[in-house]
Amino acid sequence: MRYIPTTEKQKEKMLKDIGVSSFEDLIKSIPQSLRLKDKLNIPEAMSESELEDNIFHIAKKNADFYSMKPLIGAGSYRHFIPEAEKFLLQREEFWTCYTPYQPELSQGTLQSIFEYQSYISRLIKMEVVIPSIYDGASATAEAALMSLRLTHKNKIIVSNLLHPHYRETVKTYLAPHETEIIDLPYKNGLVDMEKLKILIEEDAASVIIQSPNFFGGIEKISEISEIVHSKGALLINVIVESMSLGILKAPGEMGADIVVGNAQSLGMDLNYGGPYNAYLGTRKQYIRQIPGRIVGETVDVDGKRVFVMTMRAREQDIRRERATSNICTNHNLNVLASNIFLSLMGTEGLYQISLLNAKSAHYLENLLLKSGKFEKVLNYPFYNEFLLKSKEDVSTVNKKLLENNFIPPLKICEFYQAENLNNVLLFAVTEVLSRDNLNLVAKILSE
């Protein structure tokens, strides 16, 4: 076997050196009654070329996604990824190494994480950034748990415009704690402020909102934070489309206490839903309750600046059942991807791409409204995703788009069952759609 260098002859020699006559002597402690009697019933080993043929064949059963442009986001956004990032990521020193427990042999990983923490801290204006929790949904759940620990309260108010998968995940994580979870309704595509004022009382640990929200709407975070703080609760702001951070005001500046972000837009492929990554930012005063790993700067015995995993006394391998989270392996390679991506983009590049996403989305919305085939159902400011009601049946619309190599927008009724959302589509636009592409979309849908 090409991945197993030891030959049968070497195995014999090794068994002899161990002092046994057969392999069986080594596994005597496994009860005979439980042993497998037959070979595993799985396909026989394939050669590398057979394997390629086989997987190519399966991949072909997908649509030819390489040449298709998405009009859908809803938590997963196709942005352009520079080749330099993909190339650097694959260096084996990054790709094949383990969690950096031994700082002497992992400064590459550790410094990269530190740089990423620094970038995200500037984008969201938070002092502390946990670089990696599996994804936006699980990170939101971790933030919810963190707010319970910080406030010693057991009630959470969750915006209805938080990504439905994130809401579901929060519920799953909180189930054992019997936390009261209250739905916060929306009004005209944004958090309903009046309802928030009524719902929030002194017993709430936190309020979770998303901005830009699931409909793409940009929430008035400062106003929300005033209401939330007036009752002593914490505000958790979730960002699902992190590309928006290039031009939007940082949530940390507007009173958010915990900021959770899906980092997929920052240099990660769609990959049918994962692996992505999420960051969690907060203030230094809350540092003892943060989940997950964080990297800090220190010196080595020669006085050289170096980086180490730090504040580890909160973690599962030390604190066991009293840890702030069970998280161990996370998504560090995705952290590196984002770090390289942000380094390539730089100050100006991220600003420009972020701006372009917003502009081209507004361009498409305008074209579709002008076509007379769509109308606005809710009126709110948006970043790069927006809702439009189609006069034609949405299934027909989506079929036309698919035939023309566009991944169709989300039928919002799959997630929201309000009457005015019937036959409504959630469009997403990113910089991978050119003006020609957008004009074509409008043309197809005007016919």
Add this chain to the structure above:
Amino acid sequence: MKLIFEKTVKGRDGYSLPQDLFDDIRIEECLPEYAINKGKKLLSEVSEVDVVRHFTKLSKLNYGLDDGIYPLGSCTMKYNPKINEKLASLGNFIYAHPLAPEETVQGCLEIIYDLNKLLCEITGMDEYTMGPAAGAHGELAGILIMRKYFVDHGDIRHKMLIPDSAHGTNPASAAMGGFQVVEVKSNEKGTVDLEELAKLMDEDTVGLMLTNPNTVGLYDEGIEEIEKIVHGKGGLLYYDGANLNASLGIIRPGDAGFDVVHLNLHKTFSTPHGGGGPGAGVIGVKKDLIPYLPTPNVTFNSNQKKYYLSDTGEKSIGMVRAFWANFSVLVKTYTWILSMGPDGLYNTSETSIINANYVLAKLKKYYKPAYDRYCGHECTVTGREYKKYGVKTLDIAKRIMDYGMHPPTIYFPHFEPYAEETIMVEPPESESKETLDKFIDIMIKISDEAKTNPELLTTAPHNTPIRRTNDALAIKRAILTYDDELKLKDELKYQEKDIDF
């Protein structure tokens, strides 16, 4: 080495933008004032060349699996085949949107569905869920399934039994799942003390989380007894699959009576660790627990010959993440299993067990084993006898680096009186006899150095990119971003003698 921020030259750039920036659209007319940031957020300003050199240089400060042996116990640092990476990065996979219409993602769904069946056969379980992103994430999902099962049966239980040799994630996950953790002591053989287990297992206990072989690398020969004790009180048996590399084609957790299993695909199934993920922590269950699996799952309609994403029903614990799975990790797992076939999987476990016992046999004269018996795919020795020379196990590990190798896991597991100053070596099947011999020689040489020149060890490493770190200072200063560093520099008024930036 300099940070990317310190390489910034104002006006330099590394991006490429489309020609058409939609200058005809005015952003002020699209977005309200409260939304837009004043000015640009400062990142870095470097060229693509700078970026490529920066990260190439950073990579050279790391030690990877392709550099040599990485014998971390309980981590299964095995070779990551290159073909897996190519096949996982096919355009039809990486550009597949998770909410694209089902008819456009039949290939992705087929892989998820088929992998589910393969893993069921390999482990003897009835159904898998692919959602969990890592081992600990799988543990949490598995524990929530157990919880839901008991709640559904109107049988509210509060405790979870966990051996003292378990990974830290086990008790942490059990606590997140709302259970009180009760520790089960190991016996003089290094395995679960059956008498104590029988005493502790009661009708207020959901079950036992067990790693087998355990973290000392020992098969629990009492597994049949354990199964009887736990099931006898109506409990469930949870299998931590971190150490599955010793079992392929030999024994299946499902046949041994386990009800829930999590597998770390980034361990046994060869997907890369990436400096700490992404991996995948899929879980398998027995028939009775299928209704509680996280939602959704992939089903196949044989009439229509189509795969679907299906809701698992109202008993499901719900979603544990956004979307469906760490899909690219699944593709790599799938390709690895198909490359190995049934004989290759058996060979994997056979070789890794022989490797670990070979290392143990050769080292035991120099490093006292935690338990003197044959081990599974990893062995645990100790550095106890070098304490009298002023040498700690940590020093031994650091000295290994000077010889160009990654050290084994140290100080884990830790339980008295057997497992102290532990050195846990896991030499997976992808390490050759020659590599093991070299590792063994170095370990023996270091044991000699410990007696004759202990200072060489206590001051090690000497030949690595950096040397031992001041971890207490990291906590005290709490410099977690470049801006923290700038602030500190300001406060210290650039006292370079304090810190060499």
